[in-house]
Amino acid sequence: MVIEKKKKISKAWIIGAILIVLHFYKLPFYYSQPGDAKELAPFVEVEGGYKEEQGSFMLTTVLMGQTNVYFYAWAQLSDYRDIYPEDQIKRPEETEEDYLHRQQMMMTSSQDAAKIAAYEYAGKEVNISYNGIMVTSFIEGMSAEEYLTHEDRILAVDGYRVKTVNELNKRLAGKDLSEEAVLTVLRDGEEVEIAVPLSPFPEDIEGGEGRVGIGIMYPVTDRSISFTPEVTIDVQNIGGPSAGFMFALEVLNQLTSEDLTKGYHISGTGTIDEQGNVGRIGGAKQKVVAAHNAGSDIFFVPKEGGREGSNYEEASATAQDLGTSTKVIGVNTLAEAVEYLESLGPKEEKES
Template sequence: MIKKRWIFLIIVILFLQFYQLPYYYSQPGGAKVLDEVISVDGGFTEEEGSFMLTTVQMGKANLFFYGWAHLSPYRMIYPEEQLRFEGETDDEYQHRQLMAMTGSQEIAKIVAYEAAGMEVEYEHKGVLVTTLIEGMPAYDVLKIGDHIIAVNGKEVLTAEQLIDQLQGMDESITVDLTVIREGQEQIIEVGFSAFPKEMNAPPGRVGIGVSAPVTDREVTFHPEVTIDTSQIGGPSAGLMFSLEIYNQLVSEDITKGYQVAGTGTINEEGIVGRIGGAGQKVVAADKAGADYFFAPNEGGASDSNFIEAKKAAEDIGTDMQIIAIDTFDEAIAFLQSLPEKS
């Protein structure tokens, strides 16, 4: 009888461990010191403090994690459809996150090099189509691997430019996309439609059905810079990447001896954008002993990442200061205003 009970208990434990639910689970991750993963050839290496990216640990939820998530405000559960596109596998989702991290690194390099007055060379190839949304107009006329180089004859060099060109449309409109496919240039007419409900798009918003377009270009930096972040995905470390790279390009140590953590996307204009899991990243930064945490201010929005981070800092009782950041230049100005840490 005892053996049967043990066998039953083992079966229950294995079921709780390995039965995956249609949810993702997340919790505070860690803080990675960036001078250990970023290296500018011949760059400044005498940092007294450090810049740190903060992470959220995420994976598929089993029954154990689903229950555990309800015991802490810093453990979260997300339905699959909130994170993954329809028909997208877990491996494809992870690949998309890694692609976003790669794009984030490139933009961070551009922002830092231009701010430091260093040389950046570009060879543009267009906007790469990586994902098409089934049931939307582009699904039947575009192909994965196409490069979009113009909208209605107006050149587009980046994914941001493509998105800007396609905004403000309605379902009665069509546009002509100039596309490079297998080395041949062609013009493809495409219309607009509402997004599938599971994508939770704002009411009335329409699109052609190209998801996660990628700016495809070769960018050369002088001096060379390398970033090794292994399997960390997503674009949320853009701000912190740019600060670490900039610090290695200039002769002064802008850390001033402080441990500076933070989060936030960044675009080529140096504008810092919203991310997910700000509160969880505050917990991670506090555990790592950070003095300051940079959080996207989003122009002072009432529900900004800064507000979320501030509430989390108060909740856990940390001495770490939360700093509202809208731009790369604001972050630099704040650091320059600090006295040297004694």
């Protein structure tokens, strides 16, 4: 009897040890799932600005982390959880700390673009000094990783000065596979010209089907900016560029005396550039879930000019699947979002 008991105890310890090992063993995949919706007013401060909002503007998040066996299996049990190969999230030599730093750089850049777009729309003073476009990471298999380095700053394309990521993309758009892009790059303190051949985007890159480019992933506009009145944005533990559009709405609301929220709880997502153009993001369906869970009245999402497979289409399908009362609104620009909000009556009147 004693021997039998020892055998049972030994088996239990072995099973327990295996379960613990499986918990800590990381697979070469990342999972993502719906995050939450965070009210922006406490994190945005325009000097002397208007803070009396009847409703709220909220950014929406996606939670992401490296998978173990359990998370990988768990992610299969919901349409709102996704699995990504590690090489789609991090470059091969990139540590977790490097990845988080890159995400924070993109967040900072998106905040700058949001401030500029909001101040320009409101007719307020902005002073900008541009220092080139930072090369943060590469798309594996495309030409940029062979010709450029992470320390480079791109200054011009084919002899045309480019100050922002948006200008860089416009100069590269329309080229075909047989062409090259002549980049003027600041490297080791000197300007050099580098001819970079165009490459097809991999099929597994979201939004890259049928397109060609040089293969820079998440470039960042490097610039120094001052605003009048001063503005600060202080959000911790959130990375990436996808909150830029909602930051712009909150900044704009504090710059003007009219409350754009009108009592509505308004969440959303989307990148933004200095001209107020709203761009594609990842995780649209998961952010709709976050907006729904937060009880949002309105969810803004990039319409992408109405293209097939847009964030707006994805978000609308998810909202219908959820049966949510949150209204999904697709927009291409900050101006479109403002015009939509200005067309609404106050929430109290609508519900009375």
